[in-house]
Amino acid sequence: METALAEKWRAVLASHAATSCAIDRELGETFGIGVSEFELLERLWEFEQEEHLSGSRAQVLSGSVHLSQSAFSRLVARMEKAGLVRRSMCEDDRRGIFITLTDEGRERYRRARPVHRRILAETLSD
Amino acid sequence: METALAEKWRAVLASHAATSCAIDRELGETFGIGVSEFELLERLWEFEQEEHLSGSRAQVLSGSVHLSQSAFSRLVARMEKAGLVRRSMCEDDRRGIFITLTDEGRERYRRARPVHRRILAETLSD
DNA sequence: CCGCATTAAATGCACTTGCATCCCATGCAC
DNA sequence: GTGCATGGGATGCAAGTGCATTTAATGCGG
Numbered sequence: 382m383e384t385a386l387a388e389k390w391r392a393v394l395a396s397h398a399a400t401s402c403a404i405d406r407e408l409g410e411t412f413g414i415g416v417s418e419f420e421l422l423e424r425l426w427e428f429e430q431e432e433h434l435s436g437s438r439a440q441v442l443s444g445s446v447h448l449s450q451s452a453f454s455r456l457v458a459r460m461e462k463a464g465l466v467r468r469s470m471c472e473d474d475r476r477g478i479f480i481t482l483t484d485e486g487r488e489r490y491r492r493a494r495p496v497h498r499r500i501l502a503e504t505l506s507d
Numbered sequence: 508m509e510t511a512l513a514e515k516w517r518a519v520l521a522s523h524a525a526t527s528c529a530i531d532r533e534l535g536e537t538f539g540i541g542v543s544e545f546e547l548l549e550r551l552w553e554f555e556q557e558e559h560l561s562g563s564r565a566q567v568l569s570g571s572v573h574l575s576q577s578a579f580s581r582l583v584a585r586m587e588k589a590g591l592v593r594r595s596m597c598e599d600d601r602r603g604i605f606i607t608l609t610d611e612g613r614e615r616y617r618r619a620r621p622v623h624r625r626i627l628a629e630t631l632s633d
Numbered sequence: 634c635c636g637c638a639t640t641a642a643a644t645g646c647a648c649t650t651g652c653a654t655c656c657c658a659t660g661c662a663c
Numbered sequence: 664g665t666g667c668a669t670g671g672g673a674t675g676c677a678a679g680t681g682c683a684t685t686t687a688a689t690g691c692g693g
Contacts, residue, residue, distance in 0.1 A: 386627040390526065393631075394546070397523040398573035400516065405681090417649090420520070440671070447524035449651050454673055456649090476658045476671040501512040505519075531651095543679090566641070575681050580643055582679090602641040602688045 400504045407500060412493045413463070417456050419497055420446045422465065422490040425482045438471065439478050465489060526630045533626060538619045539589070543582050545623055546572045548591065548616040551608045564597065565604050591615060 405415045414422070424445050443453040457480060460466045465486035471477045482490070531541045540548070550571050569579040583606060586592045591612035597603045608616070 386624065386631055389631055390627050393519055393522050393526070394573055396519050400519070402681095415649090438671095447520055450672075451652075451674080452650050458673085459649095474659075474671080478672075498512065501516050505512055505515055528651095541679090564641095576642075577644080577682080578680050580641095584643085585679095600641080600689075604642070 396505060400501065403500045403504050404497065407496060408493055411496065412489055414465075414489065414493065417446055417448060417452075418460060418465070419490075419493060421456060421460065422482070422486055422493070425466065425480065426487065426490050429482060429487075439480055442480060460486070522631060526627065529626050529630050530623060533622060534619055537622065538615055540591075540615065540619065543572055543574060543578075544586060544591070545616075545619060547582060547586065548608070548612055548619070551592065551606065552613065552616050555608060555613075565606055568606060586612070 401416045404419065408414050408416075408419055421442065424442055428442075439453070439457065443450060446453060446456070448456060457466060457468060461468055464483055467481045467483055469479045469481065471479045527542045530545065534540050534542075534545055547568065550568055554568075565579070565583065569576060572579060572582070574582060583592060583594060587594055590609055593607050593609055595605045595607065597605045
């Protein structure tokens with residue numbers, strides 16, 4: 382049925398619009414971060430927990446935030462300027478960079494997370 | 508369960524990114540329209556079928572494409588310049604405008620629709 | 634009729650995004 | 664080593680977006 386897929390797509394559009402808008406608004410004014418920033422903080426935090434790495438390759442993270450390479454590069458630059466992450470060269474391949482959470486970034490994530498989850502509960506359940 | 512909602516949100520983010528990216532790319536290079544343009548064409552076409560109106564109030568449509576009021580205003584302006592829709596003043600309230608499909612807009616929708624549905628089938632099923 | 638809050642849409646502005654390109658490091662062929 | 668294709672990120676630029684503001688029409692109380 383072609384209608385079923387179209388319905389599904391509209392539902393995705395609606396959820397995405399409502400939720401990302403709410404996240405941008407609330408996390409924006411309370412913590413100064415948006416959807417992409419929060420997603421990156423979360424990935425970094427998860428990698429930190431799971432793998433105890435000293436950092437994560439930019440390329441790997443890039444795929445997990447659904448952003449173009451250039452947008453991702455700027456996102457990291459913004460967040461570094463905001464003191465949330467740190468960029469460091471990776472020694473084995475000096476073209477690549479490692480990205481690590483700063484204490485401030487970890488703390489910001491810790492505080493933003495419950496708000497984020499509350500918004501999900503409010504806008505994603507229906 | 509808080510994890511379930513987070514998972515759902517990630518799924519929405521992923522579907523949205525993959526699908527809207529594919530639509531923008533293909534409909535963009537073949538028909539010169541993006542996700543928002545297609546959605547507006549579709550709404551206008553549907554209203555045309557259902558209600559035989561001479562047009563639709565901007566405000567009503569605005570809600571159905573998940574765009575801010577300003578973005579919507581510019582979307583309509585772009586599409587009017589591209590010859591896909593026409594803006595006309597509405598007589599009973601001269602602040603509002605009616606938006607109607609042009610023949611070209613109807614034709615563009617007719618041709619873009621199967622491509623759009625094919626993309627949905629490819630990226631939204633998994 | 635007059636002022637004034639309200640509403641519809643347009644516009645100035647800052648910011649984010651994607652595409653194309655550029656820069657630098659790598660590594661493979663010779 | 665030299666040359667050259669490849670790959671990782673950064674950057675110039677044009678386009679789209681949201682917020683705040685503006686412009687214009689409405690309508691209500693006096």
